Amino acid sequence: xxxxxxxxxxxxxxxxxxxxxxxxxxxxxxxxxxxxxxxxxxxxxxxxxxxxxxxxxxxxxxxxxxxxxxxxxxxxxxxxxxxxxxxxxxxxxxxxxxxxxxxxxxxxxxxxxxxxxxxxxxxxxxxxxxxxxxxxxxxxxxxxxxxxxxxxxxxxxxxxxxxxxxxxxxxxxxxxxxxxxxxxxxxxxxxxxxxxxxxxxxxxxxxxxxxxxxxxxxxxxxxxxxxxxxxxxxxxxxxxxxxxxxxxxxxxxxxxxxxxxxxxxxxxxxxxxxxxxxxx
Amino acid sequence: xxxxxxxxxxxxxxxxxxxxxxxxxxxxxxxxxxxxxxxxxxxxxxxxxxxxxxxxxxxxxxxxxxxxxxxxxxxxxxxxxxxxxxxxxxxxxxxxxxxxxxxxxxxxxxxxxxxxxxxxxxxxxxxxxxxxxxxxxxxxxxxxxxxxxxxxxxxxxxxxxxxxxxxxxxxxxxxxxxxxxxxxxxxxxxxxxxxxxxxxxxxxxxxxxxxxxxxxxxxxxxxxxxxxxxxxxxxxxxxxxxxxxxxxxx
Numbered sequence: 001x002x003x004x005x006x007x008x009x010x011x012x013x014x015x016x017x018x019x020x021x022x023x024x025x026x027x028x029x030x031x032x033x034x035x036x037x038x039x040x041x042x043x044x045x046x047x048x049x050x051x052x053x054x055x056x057x058x059x060x061x062x063x064x065x066x067x068x069x070x071x072x073x074x075x076x077x078x079x080x081x082x083x084x085x086x087x088x089x090x091x092x093x094x095x096x097x098x099x100x101x102x103x104x105x106x107x108x109x110x111x112x113x114x115x116x117x118x119x120x121x122x123x124x125x126x127x128x129x130x131x132x133x134x135x136x137x138x139x140x141x142x143x144x145x146x147x148x149x150x151x152x153x154x155x156x157x158x159x160x161x162x163x164x165x166x167x168x169x170x171x172x173x174x175x176x177x178x179x180x181x182x183x184x185x186x187x188x189x190x191x192x193x194x195x196x197x198x199x200x201x202x203x204x205x206x207x208x209x210x211x212x213x214x215x216x217x218x219x220x221x222x223x224x225x226x227x228x229x230x231x232x233x234x235x236x237x238x239x240x241x242x243x244x245x246x247x248x249x250x251x252x253x254x255x256x257x258x259x260x261x262x263x264x265x266x267x268x269x270x271x272x273x274x275x276x277x278x279x280x
Numbered sequence: 281x282x283x284x285x286x287x288x289x290x291x292x293x294x295x296x297x298x299x300x301x302x303x304x305x306x307x308x309x310x311x312x313x314x315x316x317x318x319x320x321x322x323x324x325x326x327x328x329x330x331x332x333x334x335x336x337x338x339x340x341x342x343x344x345x346x347x348x349x350x351x352x353x354x355x356x357x358x359x360x361x362x363x364x365x366x367x368x369x370x371x372x373x374x375x376x377x378x379x380x381x382x383x384x385x386x387x388x389x390x391x392x393x394x395x396x397x398x399x400x401x402x403x404x405x406x407x408x409x410x411x412x413x414x415x416x417x418x419x420x421x422x423x424x425x426x427x428x429x430x431x432x433x434x435x436x437x438x439x440x441x442x443x444x445x446x447x448x449x450x451x452x453x454x455x456x457x458x459x460x461x462x463x464x465x466x467x468x469x470x471x472x473x474x475x476x477x478x479x480x481x482x483x484x485x486x487x488x489x490x491x492x493x494x495x496x497x498x499x500x501x502x503x504x505x506x507x508x509x510x511x512x513x514x515x516x517x518x519x520x521x522x523x524x525x526x527x528x529x530x
Contacts, residue, residue, distance in 0.1 A: 016303045023485050027493055069487020070480060096328050097321060128333055135386065147336060187394045188386070203480030207473045214425055215402035217394065224476070225483035244486040251482045 002272065004265040015258065022254040026246035033249055035242065040213055041230040043220025044198040047171055048081055055170040056163055057087040060185065061102035062094045063177035067202050071175045072105060073228035073241035074200040078173060079109040081235045088159050089121035090169070092145070094133060094180045099126045103149055118152060122159045125149035130180040131188040138166040138193040166193040175200040175222075182209055186217050200227065281499055289495045293503040296488050297511045307518060309511060403438055405431040437465040 048057065059078060063071045082089050091106040093099055106123050115121055124145040127133045136144035141163060145154050154160055162168060172195055174185045182199035190197040196219055201209055203224030212218045222231055225248060228241035298313035338354060341347040356378055362371040408428055411417035419427040443455060444462030451459045496504040 013303060019482075019485075020489075023482065024489055027486070027489055069490075070483045096325055096332075099328055100324075126328065126332060127337070128329070131386070146341065151336070183394075187390045191390060191394050203476040203483060206476050207469070211399055211402070215398055217398055224480055225486065226479065240490060244483065244490065247486050247489070248479065248482055251485075252479070255478060 002269070004268045004272075007265050008262065008269070018258070019251060019254060022250045023247045026250045027243070030243065030246045033246055035229050035233050035245055037230045037234060038227075040221040040223070041227050041234065043213075044078075044173060044200070044222055045081070045220070045231060045234045047196060047198060047219055048078070048085060048087070051085060051087055051170055053086040055087050056090065056168060057082045058090040058092070058166075058169045058172045059106075060092050060094060060172065060174040061098055061105070062174050062181040063202075064095050064097040065101055067177035068101065070202045070225050070228065071177060071200065072101070073225065073239060074175055074222050074231065075102075075105045076109055076239060077228055077231040077235060077237070077241070078175075078200070078222075079106060080113065080237055081231075083109065083113040083115055083120070084235070086120075087170075089115075090124065090159070090163075091121065092124040093126050094130055094184070095177075096126050096128075099149070117150070118148075119158045122154070122157050123149045124154070131184050134166070134185060134188040135192075138189060141165050166195055169195050171196050171198065173198045173200060176205065177202050178205055181205075182218060183212070186212060190217070198222075286500060289500040290503045290507070293492060293495045294507045294511075296492060297507055300488075301511060301515060304515060307515060309514060309518075403434060405434070407431050407435070436461065441465050 051057065059075065059082070061071070061075055079089065089106070089110075091102060093102045103123055103125070106121065107117075110117065110121050117123070125148065127136075127144055129136070133144055141160070142154050147153055148157065166172070166189060172185060172189065174182045174197070176182045176199065182197075182201060185197055185199075189195070197217075198220040199209060199212075199218050200222035201224070203226075206221065206223035209218070209221055213221050222228060225241050225244055229245045232239050232242050295313045295316065298309040299317075301307055302310040338350060342350050356375050359371050359375040362368040405426075406428070408416045408418050418429070420429045421427045422429055424430065440458045440462035442462070443458035444466065446455075446459075449455060492504045494500075496502055
């Protein structure tokens, strides 16, 4: 067996170890590689930046704990930005398993910024129906959510003063890990009730959302951990996402190197087999 | 540090390490974590759904606030349960008919408008622009999504991919060229999707490793280190016992 053949039959656990080390070492010893801001992330940031104080910002946390590493840092960065701009924040989720986590992130960032529940922000929680919830909110927000997550009647909350339906919301951002998510918010929300919509998503679903971005159906897109890191840089508060970027780059480099090596070994085997065939 | 934070750190670290042991091979620690994940997720979903739907959206408005009109949707919804009784199963069709009818009515116009009309509108862009003074201009900046060059690329991509999926005629001559071009565009799209998927999966690994590093802190009692040691020891003992029970042949 030649060296190339042995390499192509290598125990896959060695590859797992290599990838693990490529991720772990930069996390332990970061080098701080530069992070370039993409126009799609700037789109979301720029729109929030342009909103006047007291505007209504709805953040729909449409993900569950399985997507936490990518979308939680996005939620933290967006909430910090919104609270810093003194926007009235409405939090909610269309994903039932993510309800507790969504409440945790909003409460944590609000406490960090000294914001009061019911006055500066509100967390509506989850309501069944997915797209029907959005349609319902477009007609009457108080019918879709008669009470918030803490069972306070929504009609009595100061944070919702003057908000009757989605038409009174200035900006909606859906942080989505799949459907129900950004597309649902566009199809059943923005297209009908004419509010501005931005999105944040996991890396897996990002390529499928670019057509919405290019056609102007959403005005910005934060894609994966990389997008979260860009947002953290934009608001000048580096957090978990920025810390993970060195590891991300190192892992990608390792994967590219492994793909190239595999192809070289494969070509080498094919060439040597071809030569052996010609000789015989 | 509060007790619940400490407990959370130890449980999260243990379950993360147990799941990672699958990279070595399938083992009881992985199975324990996997079953716990499924059980806890289902339990959480049932409790939250019961609290939100049955208590907050049905019981409280009807019994506390006296809104008995909710009996209509409740009745239609309850018909779904008729599927469990073979003799009354036909009644569930009423509920399904309602759901399919309302769902289709709501979705079809919106989906056509959002996914087809808007996307077609964005695909059909002018291939040349009108510059100042009425002269025609062709912008070649490949990095600008709105440039004329990108409009041409978009048009070629859409048409050639449509040709690839056109199975009514044989792919020969110019049709073959167009279909082959379509394959190139499809490969680029698959490559981009795969690249994003790799990035996403690595982000998940980064997330877990970041937590493990955080929980290696003495403030938490170093659960990452102690549980890593315990996990490795358990795996070694399990492997040795398995070897004794099923010795390798030959």
